[in-house]
Amino acid sequence: MSDARLAILSKVRQAQVRAFIPDPPEGLPRRLAYPPMDLPGLRARCRAELELLGVEVHAAESEAEARGLVKGLIRGKVVLSWDADQLPCGMAECLEGEKVVFGGDSREEQGKADIGLTGCEAALAETGSVAMMAGPGRPRTPSLLPYVHVVVIRGSDLMLGMGEFFDRYREQARPPYVVFITGPSRTADIELSLTLGVHGPGKLIAILAP
Amino acid sequence: MPGFLERVETALEDDGLKVALGRATERLASRRSTALSGLENSDLVRDMARRAKLGLLKDLAGSLETFERNLKRNGIQVHWARDGKEANKTVVEIARKADCKRAVKSKSMVTEETHLNQALLAAGVDVLETDLGEYIVQLAGTTPSHIILPIIHMTKERIGRVMHEKISVPYSDDPEVLCKIARAKLREAFLSADLGITGANFGVVDTGAICLVSNEGNARLVTSLPRVHVVCMGIEKLVPSLADLDLMLKVLGRSATGQKITTYSSLVTGPRRPGETEGPEEMHVILIDNGRSDILGGDLAEILGCIRCGACLNACPVYKHIGGHAYGDTYPGPVGAIVTPGLRGVAAWKELPDASSLCGACKEVCPVRLDIPRMLLQLRKAAVDLGTAPWALSLGLWGFGVVASRPGLFRLAARLGGFAARLVARDGWIDRLPGLLGGWTRSRDLRVPASKTFQQLWQERQSRKPAPPRSAFPPEPRLPGGPDRRRDHV
Numbered sequence: 001m002s003d004a005r006l007a008i009l010s011k012v013r014q015a016q017v018r019a020f021i022p023d024p025p026e027g028l029p030r031r032l033a034y035p036p037m038d039l040p041g042l043r044a045r046c047r048a049e050l051e052l053l054g055v056e057v058h059a060a061e062s063e064a065e066a067r068g069l070v071k072g073l074i075r076g077k078v079v080l081s082w083d084a085d086q087l088p089c090g091m092a093e094c095l096e097g098e099k100v101v102f103g104g105d106s107r108e109e110q111g112k113a114d115i116g117l118t119g120c121e122a123a124l125a126e127t128g129s130v131a132m133m134a135g136p137g138r139p140r141t142p143s144l145l146p147y148v149h150v151v152v153i154r155g156s157d158l159m160l161g162m163g164e165f166f167d168r169y170r171e172q173a174r175p176p177y178v179v180f181i182t183g184p185s186r187t188a189d190i191e192l193s194l195t196l197g198v199h200g201p202g203k204l205i206a207i208l209a210p
Numbered sequence: 211m212p213g214f215l216e217r218v219e220t221a222l223e224d225d226g227l228k229v230a231l232g233r234a235t236e237r238l239a240s241r242r243s244t245a246l247s248g249l250e251n252s253d254l255v256r257d258m259a260r261r262a263k264l265g266l267l268k269d270l271a272g273s274l275e276t277f278e279r280n281l282k283r284n285g286i287q288v289h290w291a292r293d294g295k296e297a298n299k300t301v302v303e304i305a306r307k308a309d310c311k312r313a314v315k316s317k318s319m320v321t322e323e324t325h326l327n328q329a330l331l332a333a334g335v336d337v338l339e340t341d342l343g344e345y346i347v348q349l350a351g352t353t354p355s356h357i358i359l360p361i362i363h364m365t366k367e368r369i370g371r372v373m374h375e376k377i378s379v380p381y382s383d384d385p386e387v388l389c390k391i392a393r394a395k396l397r398e399a400f401l402s403a404d405l406g407i408t409g410a411n412f413g414v415v416d417t418g419a420i421c422l423v424s425n426e427g428n429a430r431l432v433t434s435l436p437r438v439h440v441v442c443m444g445i446e447k448l449v450p451s452l453a454d455l456d457l458m459l460k461v462l463g464r465s466a467t468g469q470k471i472t473t474y475s476s477l478v479t480g481p482r483r484p485g486e487t488e489g490p491e492e493m494h495v496i497l498i499d500n501g502r503s504d505i506l507g508g509d510l511a512e513i514l515g516c517i518r519c520g521a522c523l524n525a526c527p528v529y530k531h532i533g534g535h536a537y538g539d540t541y542p543g544p545v546g547a548i549v550t551p552g553l554r555g556v557a558a559w560k561e562l563p564d565a566s567s568l569c570g571a572c573k574e575v576c577p578v579r580l581d582i583p584r585m586l587l588q589l590r591k592a593a594v595d596l597g598t599a600p601w602a603l604s605l606g607l608w609g610f611g612v613v614a615s616r617p618g619l620f621r622l623a624a625r626l627g628g629f630a631a632r633l634v635a636r637d638g639w640i641d642r643l644p645g646l647l648g649g650w651t652r653s654r655d656l657r658v659p660a661s662k663t664f665q666q667l668w669q670e671r672q673s674r675k676p677a678p679p680r681s682a683f684p685p686e687p688r689l690p691g692g693p694d695r696r697r698d699h700v
């Protein structure tokens with residue numbers, strides 16, 4: 001196969017000399033600027049974008065209130081959760097007394113869960129996206145397999161756009177798997193009619209914690 | 211495969227197709243324009259996205275080497291394939307070595323190009339498409355007809371029948387019900403598959419990451435659950451950095467479906483790491499040329515900057531009428547009319563560049579501002595240079611040149627032509643011309659020309675008015691106090 005590598009690279013090298021590639025417009029900035037925005041501004045924008053996407057948003061004034069909201073949402077359900085020590089705002093206590101499965105359990109068990117519970121790495125106010133970074137105790141399945149996903153967003157998670165997130169992400173020695181989730185799973189493949197929950201969660205619930 | 215004109219004929223006779231296409235393309239186009247007008251600095255973002263894509267092509271070889279190094283650093287195995295056959299062989303080999311028997315795929319255009327599914331089935335690997343549209347395409351045994359909406363050509367009733375016949379579920383034409391069925395069927399497949407196959411929306415050179423976008427979430431399942439993950443990607447699908455990826459994602463979702471960003475945008479950066487409970491044990495990237503380096507070495511290089519959003523399809527008056535299948539290969543629409551002859555050779559696909567009115571709508575909507583009309587013209591020229599134009603056309607054009615460059619002869623020909631045309635016309639229309647001219651009327655009707663030519667009308671009008679104004683233009687106003695500038699030039 002290294003034959004193929006050499007052959008392709010040498011062919012590309014010869015071709016790129018002959019290539020007609022129009023010059024891009026001049027005088028463009030090196031990178032896109034993100035204007036600074038204060039926390040209440042970010043929170044309001046994020047909430048508005050999430051609601052536009054059909055996300056159920058609950059705002060909490062305190063961590064205790066956020067825990068109360070989560071408790072109410074998961075009561076009596078089978079929960080697929082991040083490991084307890086990874087959950088933000090002391091959410092671990094919400095899991096007490098509930099039926100909980102974790103990333104370490106079998107796929108079949110995880111597949112049967114009703115509701116997924118996670119925090120997030122960042123929330124992008126510009127688009128209402130939550131960034132999830134994979135890592136030990138922070139599996140991808142809770143935001144993917146159950147039909148409902150509850151994500152807890154802290155004030156410190158909020159930023160304006162993806163560019164800011166990437167500035168932080170770039171500093172990781174080995175960049176982990178990351179996904180930006182923007183609203184519930186959707187398709188419009190059949191006659192452009194919008195249907196939710198094709199493969200991922202059909203319902204996304206965001207808890208805006210302080 | 212039937213010839214281009216027969217494929218067009220078939221499409222035009224399909225009334226259902228016309229209605230479905232018209233509705234869908236119109237809605238997508240209007241969503242796109244709303245979404246882009248909501249993006250601050252959208253012109254700047256598009257210019258910057260164009261700069262990132264085209265700048266990279268100037269040293270594609272260097273970028274490929276850096277990309278390969280960074281992929282390997284992330285623990286990803288890299289393979290190269292000169293053509294589709296070599297790419298398919300590589301996937302089959304990976305599957306055999308890892309003893310994989312059941313593959314799940316998320317949407318990938320390049321594997322449509324190489325016909326990977328057939329190769330896998332022949333090698334005894336079961337393969338299932340998981341994008342809802344592609345799943346139905348696979349069940350129906352057809353091919354996708356739009357880059358982002360594979361079954362834009364099918365009505366919900368037809369989709370319901372296909373699912374009823376192929377997977378024995380009760381008939382329904384409710385999209386909601388059909389989606390639920392697909393979710394359940396495909397979920398089983400995800401949980402038991404041992405091989406995940408994806409394309410790549412972007413390869414991020416400086417990070418060694420593969421970016422995949424999907425609205426349904428199937429790309430996340432395919433890259434997270436099976437124990438082996440293979441990425442098949444064209445060598446042109448690179449962006450220099452994460453900052454550039456930010457630009458691309460801003461314009462891709464908006465241009466494709468009118469979303470600010472696609473629901474799930476993932477960066478896949480290698481196999482499972484210590485402490486993780488999912489993600490593949492091994493991950494491979496296959497860098498596929500399959501004709502791309504041929505495109506790079508010529509006038510069409512710019513088309514390699516295409517990010518496959520499908521906006522040019524929705525804007526194209528020709529695509530709106532004939533749909534994707536008439537284009538005959540993997541990539542339909544204006545972009546396909548360039549990519550297909552570019553990848554597979556002009557000689558066999560010389561009609562595709564003619565499937566355009568050169569109105570420029572494609573260039574207008576392209577998120578990276580590719581000059582599609584220019585490339586279509588260049589391909590038309592290449593087709594003529596090949597000498598494949600019929601002799602009658604060459605003779606006719608030569609004759610037209612002789613007549614049109616001699617005013618007296620042209621006037622005479624116009625009068626004679628008009629006279630003859632009125633003789634063969636029926637009810638004001640000419641639907642059949644004799645001899646060589648018949649080729650023109652085979653697919654077109656011609657209005658009968660007016661009884662007088664424009665020149666005749668103009669002369670009559672001039673002679674009716676005894677004292678015409680000296681100039682058709684109003685006199686230029688004089689600057690107050692200044693000299694009459696017009697006189698200065700005399």
